[in-house]
Amino acid sequence: MTVLASSLDPTSPELAANREAMLTKLAELDAEHAKALAGGGPKYVERHRKRGKLLARERVELLLDPDTPFLELSPLAAWGSDYTVGASLVTGIGVVEGVECLITANDPTVRGGASNPWSLKKALRANDIALANRLPVINLVESGGADLPSQKEIFIPGGAIFRDLTRLSAAGIPTVAVVFGNSTAGGAYVPGMSDHVIMVKERAKVFLGGPPLVKMATGEESDDESLGGAEMHARVSGLADYFAVDERDALRQARRVVARLNHRKAYGDPGPAQPPKYAADELLGIVPGDLRTPFDPREVIARIVDASDFDEFKPLYGTSLATGWAALHGYPVGVLANAQGVLFSEESQKAAQFIQLANQRDIPLLFLHNTTGYMVGSQYEQGGIIKHGAMMINAVSNSRVPHLSVLMGASYGAGHYGMCGRAYDPRFLFAWPSAKSAVMGPQQLAGVLSIVARQSAAAKGQPYDEEGDAALRAMVEQQIESESLPMFLSGRLYDDGVIDPRDTRTVLGMCLSAIHTAPYEGARGGFGVFRM
Ligand code: COA
Numbered sequence: 134m135t136v137l138a139s140s141l142d143p144t145s146p147e148l149a150a151n152r153e154a155m156l157t158k159l160a161e162l163d164a165e166h167a168k169a170l171a172g173g174g175p176k177y178v179e180r181h182r183k184r185g186k187l188l189a190r191e192r193v194e195l196l197l198d199p200d201t202p203f204l205e206l207s208p209l210a211a212w213g214s215d216y217t218v219g220a221s222l223v224t225g226i227g228v229v230e231g232v233e234c235l236i237t238a239n240d241p242t243v244r245g246g247a248s249n250p251w252s253l254k255k256a257l258r259a260n261d262i263a264l265a266n267r268l269p270v271i272n273l274v275e276s277g278g279a280d281l282p283s284q285k286e287i288f289i290p291g292g293a294i295f296r297d298l299t300r301l302s303a304a305g306i307p308t309v310a311v312v313f314g315n316s317t318a319g320g321a322y323v324p325g326m327s328d329h330v331i332m333v334k335e336r337a338k339v340f341l342g343g344p345p346l347v348k349m350a351t352g353e354e355s356d357d358e359s360l361g362g363a364e365m366h367a368r369v370s371g372l373a374d375y376f377a378v379d380e381r382d383a384l385r386q387a388r389r390v391v392a393r394l395n396h397r398k399a400y401g402d403p404g405p406a407q408p409p410k411y412a413a414d415e416l417l418g419i420v421p422g423d424l425r426t427p428f429d430p431r432e433v434i435a436r437i438v439d440a441s442d443f444d445e446f447k448p449l450y451g452t453s454l455a456t457g458w459a460a461l462h463g464y465p466v467g468v469l470a471n472a473q474g475v476l477f478s479e480e481s482q483k484a485a486q487f488i489q490l491a492n493q494r495d496i497p498l499l500f501l502h503n504t505t506g507y508m509v510g511s512q513y514e515q516g517g518i519i520k521h522g523a524m525m526i527n528a529v530s531n532s533r534v535p536h537l538s539v540l541m542g543a544s545y546g547a548g549h550y551g552m553c554g555r556a557y558d559p560r561f562l563f564a565w566p567s568a569k570s571a572v573m574g575p576q577q578l579a580g581v582l583s584i585v586a587r588q589s590a591a592a593k594g595q596p597y598d599e600e601g602d603a604a605l606r607a608m609v610e611q612q613i614e615s616e617s618l619p620m621f622l623s624g625r626l627y628d629d630g631v632i633d634p635r636d637t638r639t640v641l642g643m644c645l646s647a648i649h650t651a652p653y654e655g656a657r658g659g660f661g662v663f664r665m
Contacts, residue, residue, distance in 0.1 A: 134440060134442045134483070134619040135442055135443060135444050135445075136410060136441050136442055137410075137431055137434060137435040137441045137442075138441065139411050139432060139435050139441075140429075140432075141411075141415060141418070141419070141432050142413060143418070147219075147418075147421070148415075148418035148419075149418065150422065151417070151418045151419065151420060151421055151422060152417045152418040154422035154567075155417045155418070155420065155565075155566065155567060156177070156417065157307065157635065158566035158567065159566055159633055161566070161620075162566050162620070162631055164384070165209055165218060165620055166208055166209070167210060168217070168218040168219070169208045169218045169538070170218030170219075172189070172216065172217070172219070172221075172240045172242040172243050173240070173242035173243040173244070174190065174369065175488065177242035177243070178242050180242075181241060182276060184381065185273075186241070186313065186314070186336075186338050187237065187313075187380050187381075188240075188242065189223045189240040189241070189242075189273065189398045190223055190238070190278055190440065190540065191240040191536070192238050192273045192311075192313070192380065193225070193227065193236055193273065194383050195239050195381065195384045195387065196227070196229055196236065196271065196273070196387055197225075197227040197228060197229060197236075197599075198229060198231065200230045201227060201235075202229045202639075202643065202644045203225050203226070203227040204225050204226045204227070204640065204644070204647075205223065205224070205225040205630070206224045206225050206226070206255075206258070206259065206262070206285055206629045206630055207220075207224060207255050207258060207623065207628075207629055207630055208223075208624040208630060209620055209624050209627055209630070209631065210251045210252070210255045210624065210626055211249065211251035211252075211624055212400070212620050212621065212623060212624025213620070213621050213624040213625075214251060214624060214661060216249045216251055216280075217243045218624075219240065219518035220241070220249060220251035220252040220254075220255050221240045221246055221247065221248065221249065221276075222237060222238070222239055222240060222245035222246075222248070222255050222256060223236075223237065223238040223240060223246060224237045224238075224250045224256070224258070224259040225231075225257055226262075226268065226643065226647050227390055229271065229387070229391045230389075230391045230392040230482070232269060232391050232394065232396050232646050233268055233398075233646065233650055234268055234269045234270070234271050234391065235259055235260075235262055235263040235266075235268040235269070235270045235271070236270075236271045236272075236273070236336060237259050237270070237271070237272050237273065237418075238273035239273065240273050241275040241276070241277075241314060241315075241438065242279060242313065244277065245276070245277030245315070246276035246277055246314075246315070247276060247277035247278060247279065247281070248276060248279055248280055248287060248291070249280040249283050249286075249287070249610070250280065250283055250286040250287055250329075251624075251626065252280075253286075253287045253290065253291050253294070254581065254626045255581040255626060256294055257293055257294065257297070258626055258629070260294070260297035260298075260301065260339060262560070262561075263301060263306060263441065264297070264300070264301055264304065264306065265560055265561065265651065266647050266648055266649055266650050266651050267304075267305075267306050267396060267399070267650045267651035268647060269306060269307040269308070269309065269391065269396055269501050270298070270301060270306065270307070270308045270309065271309045271310075271311065271387060271391070272308075272309070272311070272323055272327070273311050273313065274311065274312045274313060274314075274316045274320070274323050274324070275293060275311055275312070275313040275314035275315055275316070276314075276315060276316065276320055277315055278315070278317060278318050278319055278320040279291065279318075279319065280427055282412075283639065286357045286644070288661060288665070289436075289559055293324070294322075294323070295319075295322040295323070295326045298322075298323065298326035298327060299326045302326070302327075302328050303516065305330065307328050307391075307394045307396060308326070308328045308329070309321050309326035309327060309328065309329040309330075309331070309387055309390055309391070309443075310324040310329070310330050310331070311331045311332075311333075311335075311377075311383050311384065311386075311387050312324055312330070312331065312332045312337040312363070312373075313333050313337065313380055313383065314333075314336055314337065314338065315338050316337065316338065316339045317338055317339065317340055317341070317342075317343055317361065318342065320339075321339050321340060321341055321361070324339055324372060324373070324562075325372065328370060329374055329375075329389055330366075330373050330374050330375070331373065331374065331377055331383050331384075331386050331390070332363035332366055332367065332371050332372075332373040332375070332376060332377065333363055333377045333378075333379065333380055333382075333383045333581065334362075334363050334364065334377060334378050335358070335362065335363070336363065336375065336380070337362065337363040337366070337373070338357050338360075338362070339359050339361040339363070339366060339372065340357075340360040340361030340513055341486050342360075343357070343360065344356055344357065344360065347360065348360060350545070352424060360651070361571075362506065363376055363377070364376065375390070375638065376589070383529075386524060398571045398649060399650060399651055399652040399653075400649040400650075400652075401648060402463075402521060402646075403460075403462070403464055404463055404464050404524040405462025405463070406439040406440075406460060406461075406463040407439050407440035407442075407476065408439070408440075409435060409436050409437060409438060409439070409440065409441045410435070410440060410441040411435050411436045412436070413437075413634075413635045413637075413638065414635060415432075415436060416433065416436050416437075416634035416635055417445050417634060417635065418431055419432050419634075420503075420541055420542050420634075422566040422567075424440050424503070424542045424567070424569060425470070426544045427473050427474055427481060427503075428503070428542070429472065430455055430470035430471060430472055430503065430541070431443070431455060431470070431472075431503050432561065433470070433501060433541060433637075434455070434457075434459065434468055434470060434501070436638075437461065437637050437638040437641065438459035438460060438461050438466070438638075439459065439460040439462070439463065442459060442460070443457050443458070443459045443468070444457050444458045445457035446458065446483075446490075447483050447486075447487075450479055450482035450483055451477065451479035451481075451484075452472060452473070452483070453472050453473035453474065453475055453476065453477060453480050454469060454471060454476060454480035454483060454484055455468070455469075455470045455472050456468065456469050456470075456472070456483060456484065456487040458496070461499070461638065461641055461642060461645060462638070462641075462642035462645060462646070463640075463648065464497065464646075465496045466496065466497050466498065466499045466537075466643040466645070467487060467488075467490070467491040467496045467497070467498045467499070468499045468501065468562070469484055469487065469488075469498065469499070469500050469501070469552065470500075470501035470503075471501065471502060471503040471504040471542075471548070471552065474503060474504055474505045474543065475505055475506070475507070475508050476504055476506065476507045476508065476522065476525070476548055476551060477507075477508050477513065477518070478508075478513070478516050478518050478521035479521075481507070481521035481522050481524055481525040482521050482525075483519075483528070484523060484525040484528065484529075484551065485524040485525050485528040485663065488528035488532050489528060489660070491532070491534055491655065492532055492533060492655030492656045492657070493533055493655060493657065494655065495534060495653065495654060495655045496534060496620075496655070497534050497535040497536070497537065497648065497653075498534055498535075498536050498537070498553070499536075499537045499538075499539070499641065500536065500537070500538040500539070500552045500553045500559070501539050501541055501546075501550070501566075502539065502540045502541060502542065502544040502552045502568070503541050503542035503543055503544075504543055504545065504548035504549070504551075504575065505543050505546070505548065505573075506546030506547055506548035506549075506573065507522040507544045507546065507547055507548060507551070509631040518627060520664040520665075522547055522551060523664055524663050524664065525551040526551050527660055527661045527662075527663060528660060529551060529552075529553050529557050530557060530661070531656055531659055531660045531661060532655070532656055533653065533654060533655055533656040533659075534653060534655045534656075535560045535653055536553045536557070536558075536559040536560060536640055537560060537561050537644055537645070537647045538552065538553045538554065538555075538559040538561075538562040538563070539560055539562075539563050539564070539565070539569035539637060539639055539641070540562070540563070540564040540565065540570060540619070540628070541565050541567065541568060541634075542565075542567055542568060542569070543568075543569055543570075543574070543655075544568060544569070544570040545569075545570065545572070545573050545574060546572060546573050547571055549560070550640070554570075555627050560644065560648050561629050561641075561644040562627075562628045562629055563628055563629055563630055563631070563632045563635050563637075563640060564619040564622065564623065564628045564630075564631050564632070565619070565631070565632065565633055565637075566619055566633075566634075567634075568619045568631075569614075569617040569618065569619075570617055570622055570627070571613055571616060571617040574613075575609070575610040575611075575613035575614045575617065576610060578610075578613050579605075579606040579607075579609040579610045579613070581605070582606075582609055583602050583604070583605065583606050586602065586605070587602070619631040
C-alpha cells in the first residue's frame with residue numbers, strides 16, 4: 134500500500150478561513166435546495182395533501198428499499214430562471230428490491246407538474262444516465278404535460294422523452310410508469326411507451342384528449358373515467374397492466390414489478406472497502422476562498438479514496454497534474470487532478486498517456502478539476518501547447534472507460550474540456566460550492582474585452598472612453614463571476630448537482646456502483662490522430 138501523507142495542519146488559520154468560507158457557501162446552497170424541496174409552496178402542498186395525495190419525494194421514499202439512500206440529481210435545475218428551483222421534477226438513483234434504478238417523479242404542486250424547458254432537460258439527462266448505465270427507469274407520473282406558455286421551447290425537442298423510453302426498452306432496459314394523476318395528451322405516451330404500467334384507481338387520467346377537447350372534436354359527451362381512468366385502462370383498453378387501489382398500493386406493486394425484472398448487474402459488488410485514513414470533514418478546509426491560491430489535490434485524494442492509498446504515475450513529470458491509481462469503495466479508478474492550475478505540454482502528454490493506460494486496463498477515470506486552462510505565451514505556443522492540449526482532448530473524447538468529473542475549484546477554458554467537462558459526456562459530473570467555470574476568469578475576460586475595444590477605437594481613429602472602460606470592466610467582471618458560479622451552472626443542467634465536499638466519496642461510490650450495472654471496455658485503439 135502507498136498511503137498518502139498529509140501535510141494539512143488542522144489548526145492552521147488558513148484552513149479555518151477556508152472552512153468558514155466553504156460553510157458559508159454550503160449554507161447558501163442549503164437555502165436553494167430547500168426551495169426545491171418546498172415545491173410549489175405551502176398553498177399547493179396543502180391542497181395536494183387535502184386531496185389525499187403523497188408528495189413527489191414521499192412517493193420516491195416509499196418506492197425505495199427502507200433505509201437506503203437516494204442520490205438526487207440536478208436538484209437546482211431551473212435555478213436563476215423564471216421557473217421554480219427543481220423544475221417541477223425529481224430525478225435520482227435509488228435501490229428498489231435490491232436493484233439500482235433511475236427514478237423520476239413529477240412534482241404536481243408546481244404548476245400542476247407541467248414540464249418547462251428545464252424539466253425537459255432534466256428528464257432527458259435522466260434518460261441518458263439510465264441508458265449509459267443500464268438502469269431500469271421508474272417514472273412516477275402526475276403532470277399537466279407541457280408548460281403551455283413555454284411550449285415553443287419544449288414541444289419539438291420534447292418528443293425525445295417518448296423516443297428515449299422506447300429506445301431504453303429496445304436496449305433491454307426495463308421502463309416502468311406509475312400513474313398517480315394527470316398524464317394526458319403527449320403525456321399519455323409515457324405509460325404508452327413503457328414496458329410496465331400501473332395506474333391508481335380514480336386518480337389516473339390517461340387520454341389523448343380530455344372531455345372538452347373530445348366535445349370540440351367529435352361532439353361526444355364523455356367524462357374523465359370513461360376516457361382514461363385506471364379502471365377503464367385495466368379492464369378495457371389494456372394500457373394498464375396493474376390496477377392499484379391507492380398510491381401506496383401502486384408503489385407496492387411497482388416494487389413487485391422490479392423484483393421480477395431479473396435485471397442483473399454486469400459486475401458483482403466489490404465488497405467492503407477500507408475508509409480513507411483522514412477525516413472527510415477536513416475536505417472543507419482545503420480549497421482556498423481565493424482560487425488563485427493553489428492547493429494540493431493529493432489532500433483531497435487522501436480523503437476520498439480507499440485507505441488513502443494512491444500510486445502516483447509519473448510523479449516527477451508534468452507536476453502540475455497529479456495522475457495515479459486508487460480504489461474508491463472497492464472500484465478501481467485512475468485519478469487525474471490539477472495540482473497547480475495551469476496545464477502545460479508535459480501535463481497534457483502525461484494525461485493522454487494515462488488515459489490510454491486506463492483504457493488498456495478497463496479502469497474508470499476520475500477527473501478532479503482546478504485548472505485555469507492551457508498555458509499561453511510564445512514560449513508555450515512554440516513548444517506545441519496546442520497540439521499537446523489536443524492530444525489530451527483527443528484521449529478524453531475517445532476514451533471508452535466511464536468518466537467521473539468533480540469541479541473542486543477553477544474549471545476554465547479548454548482546461549474544462551481536457552479534464553472531461555460536461556460536453557465530453559462524463560457519466561456523472563458534480564461541483565463543489567467552491568467551483569467556478571467559464572471560458573476564462575472574470576478579470577481576464579473583462580481585460581481582454583477592454584483591450585479589444587481600445588484597439589477597435591484606435592483603428593477607427595476615435596478617442597477611447599477611459600471612464601466608460603472602467604465601468605464596463607466592472608460590469609463584465611460581475612456578470613462573468615455570477616455566470617461562473619455552481620448554482621448558476623447547475624440551474625442550466627451543466628452538472629448533475631452541487632455537492633458538499635464531505636459527501637464526495639459517498640456520491641462517487643454510488644455513481645461507481647450504478648456505472649458497474651453496465652458492461653464497459655476501454656478503447657484499445659480508436660483514438661483520433663495524435664499530433665506529435
Ligand atoms: N402549463 C402551464 N401551467 C399549468 C399547466 C400547464 N400545462 N397545467 C397547470 N398549470 C398551472 C395552472 O394554471 C395553475 O396555476 P395557478 O395556480 O397560478 O392558477 C397551477 O398550474 C395549478 O393548476 P390547477 O389546475 O389549479 O391544478 P390541478 O391539480 O387542479 O389540475 C391539471 C392539474 C394538470 C389537471 C390541470 O391544471 C390541467 O388540466 N392542465 C392543463 C393540462 C393540459 O392540457 N396540458 C397540455 C398537455 S400537452
